[in-house]
Amino acid sequence: MKSVIINQNGGPEVLxxxxxxxxxxxxxxxxxxxxxxxxxxxxxxxxxKGYPGLSLNFPHxxxxxxxxxxxxxxxxxxxxxxxxxxxxxxxxxxxxxDPHYGENEYLNEGWQFFGMQRxxxxxxxxxxxxxNVIPIPDNLSYEDAAAIPxxxxxxxxxxxxxxxxxxxxxxxxxxxxxxxxxxxxxxxxMTGSTVITTVGKDDKKEALYELGADYVFNHHKxxxxxxxxxxxxxxxxxxxxxxxxxxxxxxxxxLRRGAKLVLCGMLTGLNVNLNIQQTYFRHINxxxxxxxxKQEFFRLVEYVADGKIxxxxxxxxxxxxxxxxxxxxxxxxxxxxxxxxx
Numbered sequence: 001m002k003s004v005i006i007n008q009n010g011g012p013e014v015l016x017x018x019x020x021x022x023x024x025x026x027x028x029x030x031x032x033x034x035x036x037x038x039x040x041x042x043x044x045x046x047x048x049k050g051y052p053g054l055s056l057n058f059p060h061x062x063x064x065x066x067x068x069x070x071x072x073x074x075x076x077x078x079x080x081x082x083x084x085x086x087x088x089x090x091x092x093x094x095x096x097x098d099p100h101y102g103e104n105e106y107l108n109e110g111w112q113f114f115g116m117q118r119x120x121x122x123x124x125x126x127x128x129x130x131x132n133v134i135p136i137p138d139n140l141s142y143e144d145a146a147a148i149p150x151x152x153x154x155x156x157x158x159x160x161x162x163x164x165x166x167x168x169x170x171x172x173x174x175x176x177x178x179x180x181x182x183x184x185x186x187x188x189x190m191t192g193s194t195v196i197t198t199v200g201k202d203d204k205k206e207a208l209y210e211l212g213a214d215y216v217f218n219h220h221k222x223x224x225x226x227x228x229x230x231x232x233x234x235x236x237x238x239x240x241x242x243x244x245x246x247x248x249x250x251x252x253x254x255l256r257r258g259a260k261l262v263l264c265g266m267l268t269g270l271n272v273n274l275n276i277q278q279t280y281f282r283h284i285n286x287x288x289x290x291x292x293x294k295q296e297f298f299r300l301v302e303y304v305a306d307g308k309i310x311x312x313x314x315x316x317x318x319x320x321x322x323x324x325x326x327x328x329x330x331x332x333x334x335x336x337x338x339x340x341x342x
Contacts, residue, residue, distance in 0.1 A: 038065050062120050067146035088128050092118065093106060175198060176197030207335045260285045
């Protein structure tokens with residue numbers, strides 16, 4: 001099958017397009033998906049370069065976002081039919097699940113992630129557990145569906161798990177032009193909140209205003225802490241930070257008493273300095289997350305299919321152009337999602 005593989009960690013040049021990679025064989029509880037589209041995520045770049053603590057079995061296929069059509073079903077699969085259009089929940093759940101976690105089954109030990117612990121979606125076919133399959137209607141394109149899973153689910157879980165937003169609240173996210181940012185802006189706006197975000201380049205601002213942002217600042221030029229004080233003198237109610245050490249101090253300073261800080265990325269490093277005293281004096285809730293549960297994913301896909309929010313697709317490349325797609329993501333010269341079609 002056609003695939004993009006890596007045989008070692010490194011830059012975009014290690015991405016190799018091949019046409020004879022072995023097609024996966026499905027188990028009794030799995031289906032085979034003919035992938036029509038996938039999309040890039042920052043984690044793809046990190047895994048390609050070398051993810052901390054992760055040892056890959058080369059050759060490896062990147063990619064966690066999957067949209068396509070079911071072409072084969074396992075013997076024990078009853079509710080999914082061949083030719084079903086689908087988008088795939090991106091976490092493979094372990095067989096043994098602690099009831100303590102309830103619907104958040106992905107918190108169980110032993111979960112796997114497409115493109116990380118197992119081969120991913122930069123390929124013509126992929127085997128996935130039947131329980132991961134979410135049917136999509138004909139009006140939802142494969143490209144828009146493929147943009148949803150990782151970025152969209154992370155945004156949804158950040159905003160709606162233990163929710164704090166309503167029409168009296170203020171929301172902030174760094175880097176609103178990212179895939180995560182474009183979904184988060186729309187989802188936060190659905191709650192009626194004031195939405196503040198940032199860009200690194202001024203020519204991206206208009207696109208974020210069109211998605212519903214109320215204020216867009218340049219994080220290289222503007223004094224974010226002072227600008228936020230003008231808009232929200234008491235501070236931010238919910239702030240998403242996927243950047244890490246480079247933004248953490250400013251994020252913490254912008255929070256109001258009783259605020260929630262969601263950490264869901266590590267683009268600039270793993271460790272930050274936390275003022276414990278200010279955390280409990282100000283009653284700050286710091287929550288680390290990755291992705292979300294299947295019920296949230298199903299609702300999110302419905303939102304996109306119904307047109308309540310949209311997938312912001314910036315560019316579409318063919319699978320064999322994966323190197324160019326990675327270079328575009330590394331450049332930062334895009335708004336939303338970069339998609340590969342197979």
